[in-house]
Amino acid sequence: MERILSERAQIIKPSITLAISAKAKKMRAEGIDVLNFSAGEPDFDTPDSIKQAAVTAIEEGFTKYTAAGGISEVKAAIIEKYHAEQNLSYNPEQVLVSNGGKHALHNIFQAVLDPGDEVVIPSPYWLSYPDMVKLSGGVPLILNTRLEDNYKISPDALAGAITSKTKLLILNSPSNPTGAVYTARELTALAGVVEAAGILVVSDDVYEKFVYDGKSFVNLLMVAPHITESVIIINSASKTYSMPGWRIGYALGPEAVIRAATRIQGQATSCAGSISQKALAHALKTDANLIESFRQSFEKRRDLMFEGLTAIDGIRTFKPTGAFYLFADVSRLYEKVDGVTDSVGFCDYLLEKWRIASIPGQAFGEDRCIRFSFVADETTIREGLLRLSQILIL
Numbered sequence: 114m115e116r117i118l119s120e121r122a123q124i125i126k127p128s129i130t131l132a133i134s135a136k137a138k139k140m141r142a143e144g145i146d147v148l149n150f151s152a153g154e155p156d157f158d159t160p161d162s163i164k165q166a167a168v169t170a171i172e173e174g175f176t177k178y179t180a181a182g183g184i185s186e187v188k189a190a191i192i193e194k195y196h197a198e199q200n201l202s203y204n205p206e207q208v209l210v211s212n213g214g215k216h217a218l219h220n221i222f223q224a225v226l227d228p229g230d231e232v233v234i235p236s237p238y239w240l241s242y243p244d245m246v247k248l249s250g251g252v253p254l255i256l257n258t259r260l261e262d263n264y265k266i267s268p269d270a271l272a273g274a275i276t277s278k279t280k281l282l283i284l285n286s287p288s289n290p291t292g293a294v295y296t297a298r299e300l301t302a303l304a305g306v307v308e309a310a311g312i313l314v315v316s317d318d319v320y321e322k323f324v325y326d327g328k329s330f331v332n333l334l335m336v337a338p339h340i341t342e343s344v345i346i347i348n349s350a351s352k353t354y355s356m357p358g359w360r361i362g363y364a365l366g367p368e369a370v371i372r373a374a375t376r377i378q379g380q381a382t383s384c385a386g387s388i389s390q391k392a393l394a395h396a397l398k399t400d401a402n403l404i405e406s407f408r409q410s411f412e413k414r415r416d417l418m419f420e421g422l423t424a425i426d427g428i429r430t431f432k433p434t435g436a437f438y439l440f441a442d443v444s445r446l447y448e449k450v451d452g453v454t455d456s457v458g459f460c461d462y463l464l465e466k467w468r469i470a471s472i473p474g475q476a477f478g479e480d481r482c483i484r485f486s487f488v489a490d491e492t493t494i495r496e497g498l499l500r501l502s503q504i505l506i507l
């Protein structure tokens with residue numbers, strides 16, 4: 114046998130964040146006080162009542178395969194949420210429950226992309242999008258945005274990027290890694306371009322509950338419900354209820370797309386975990402005040418981190434209005450550190466010298482920046498800012 118690995122396997126890049134995470138973990142295991150600003154998940158525990166719903170599911174023997182697309186109870190809870198919060202109407206055939214939002218995205222890409230189909234991905238992007246698109250045979254078409262544009266695409270830029278091969282646009286608001294949040298007005302303008310071009314949109318709304326400065330979450334369908342046949346919404350329990358390890362998320366969209374994605378999931382994993390589905394059904398009914406308390410705590414930490422980073426010479430910081438990441442342009446500091454020429458080298462330096470773990474912007478398509486997550490506690494954030502402020506005094 115000449116070639117063991119498929120071409121598909123070979124086009125997927127190894128994660129450039131993996132080496133840094135592994136190093137940080139090793140340092141921590143050796144007792145070194147590494148400050149962790151690399152996490153992509155909330156630091157609070159899954160709320161007790163959700164855990165209890167899962168325990169009850171186990172005790173009642175709800176431990177068998179379920180319908181491929183999800184149990185009716187969880188689909189009903191998702192439909193109710195979208196009706197109550199976004200005034201959108203879905204039927205159960207338009208809902209797919211998967212093993213996390215990431216798996217829901219994969220199923221959708223598999224269902225709609227053919228080899229050569231282009232997918233517009235605004236950059237900086239969540240690092241998994243380009244590789245996930247490639248895995249499904251699609252071609253990522255990266256549309257760059259700048260800090261000066263608040264890391265958002267304009268209708269003109271979108272229209273200019275669309276070709277006859279464009280099948281899909283991915284919108285992620287609030288965004289990982291920038292924390293940029295589109296306004297209703299901006300989305301209305303983008304909806305016009307989407308409608309005119311006749312393309313599909315994946316609206317990745319996993320950070321919907323974490324929006325700051327008194328702003329409200331809004332997605333494309335809330336401002337343009339007439340394009341419902343073109344939009345697939347992705348959501349997840351991972352961030353909202355701090356359930357990343359439960360691997361449970363979902364997609365809502367046009368019936369034909371969801372049916373196809375459900376068939377694909379049925380042959381790949383049969384269904385999402387039965388216990389996690391029960392937990393999600395319960396989570397969707399969680400007291401809104403509890404989620405609001407998480408949001409408020411993130412907003413406080415965002416303020417602390419933003420003020421601290423803004424005060425440091427050489428760092429240009431974008432103020433995030435959502436999610437829990439701060440994307441900072443640190444490129445002016447590269448030349449001050451021996452041997453550092455890019456974000457990977459700078460993150461490595463921060464870890465080695467200052468015991469600060471962060472994620473290089475290169476992973477998100479922007480090598481001038483690094484991503485700090487502000488899910489750390491206040492003491493850690495203050496200590497991190499203190500260490501960062503000393504870099505220039507060296």
Ligand SMILES: Cc1ncc(COP(=O)(O)O)c(C=O)c1O
Nearest residue numbers: 153213214215239289349351362
């Ligand atoms: C933008 C974005 N979308 C989707 C996901 C997927 O999350 P999960 O698969 O845990 O639901 C993540 C996780 O980091 C994310 O940041």
